Amino acid sequence: MTTNLEAIRFEQVHYTVDSLHILKNITGSFPKGEITTLVGPSGAGKTTLFRLCNGLKSPSSGEIYIHGKTINSYDPAELRQNVGIALQNATMINGSVRKNLELPLTLQGKALPQKDAEELMHVVGLDKDFLKRNSKDLSGGQRQKLSIARTLVNRPKILLLDEITSSLDRVSQQDIEKLIGQINQEYGTTIIWITHNLEQALTIGKYTWVMMNGELIETGTSDLLRNPENDKVKRFVKGEVE
Numbered sequence: 001m002t003t004n005l006e007a008i009r010f011e012q013v014h015y016t017v018d019s020l021h022i023l024k025n026i027t028g029s030f031p032k033g034e035i036t037t038l039v040g041p042s043g044a045g046k047t048t049l050f051r052l053c054n055g056l057k058s059p060s061s062g063e064i065y066i067h068g069k070t071i072n073s074y075d076p077a078e079l080r081q082n083v084g085i086a087l088q089n090a091t092m093i094n095g096s097v098r099k100n101l102e103l104p105l106t107l108q109g110k111a112l113p114q115k116d117a118e119e120l121m122h123v124v125g126l127d128k129d130f131l132k133r134n135s136k137d138l139s140g141g142q143r144q145k146l147s148i149a150r151t152l153v154n155r156p157k158i159l160l161l162d163e164i165t166s167s168l169d170r171v172s173q174q175d176i177e178k179l180i181g182q183i184n185q186e187y188g189t190t191i192i193w194i195t196h197n198l199e200q201a202l203t204i205g206k207y208t209w210v211m212m213n214g215e216l217i218e219t220g221t222s223d224l225l226r227n228p229e230n231d232k233v234k235r236f237v238k239g240e241v242e
């Protein structure tokens with residue numbers, strides 16, 4: 001059963017590659033319009049779960065619902081408009097910031113009007129003069145902002161963020177956290193954010209999912225990371241499971 005308060009729902013989802021059972025019986029949902037963090041040790045299956053959400057991979061069994069409709073009922077363009085993804089090390093193509101920004105549309109044989117390009121730069125806090133610059137000359141923080149702006153080109157209702165601040169200094173990290181908070185508030189975008197930083201998870205996320213060894217161990221409000229009851233979560237929070 002999905003409700004209209006759920007952005008994404010997993011029902012008994014398994015994902016296996018050869019004999020490797022990477023995701024095990026995942027059932028749960030990400031609330032619409034909220035920020036949920038996804039935490040867990042390395043290799044827990046977090047990135048794989050994201051790849052299932054944006055159709056890059058398909059479950060071996062089980063069902064994924066996006067806004068109440070099965071993921072298979074979306075065509076690829078429609079799915080991209082619903083679910084955008086930004087990664088830790090954003091890949092840039094050679095050329096200007098503008099060329100990189102409009103890449104999602106170029107791939108669809110469309111162009112991004114100058115007005116929209118300037119608006120997107122404004123949303124992520126970059127001056128419109130950046131559009132003419134070479135993307136190679138951007139700092140790490142600016143590159144991540146461009147990557148977020150590029151994901152926003154399709155105006156996704158759900159934004160998946162995979163470790164987008166882990167290679168940034170503290171100031172740039174806080175800048176991005178603020179930006180994502182604003183996007184969530186202003187557009188009602190559902191945010192799902194993979195982070196290794198528990199402090200960050202507590203600051204930015206209203207809800208959290210804890211994954212371990214391919215399983216969903218715990219879900220709830222972020223407070224559960226402050227006062228975990230589950231022993232596995234306790235060990236993870238204490239840093240005993242990396």
Ligand SMILES: Nc1ncnc2c1ncn2[C@@H]1O[C@H](COP(=O)(O)OP(=O)(O)OP(=O)(O)O)[C@@H](O)[C@H]1O
Pocket residue numbers: 017020022040041042043044045046047048049
């Ligand atoms: N195509 C694949 N073939 C074999 N193993 C895979 C494949 N994709 C993922 N895995 C394995 O599945 C497990 C989960 O990987 P995943 O990248 O989803 O974890 P993660 O929680 O995102 O880890 P990290 O925090 O280090 O990024 C890992 O052990 C990984 O090696």
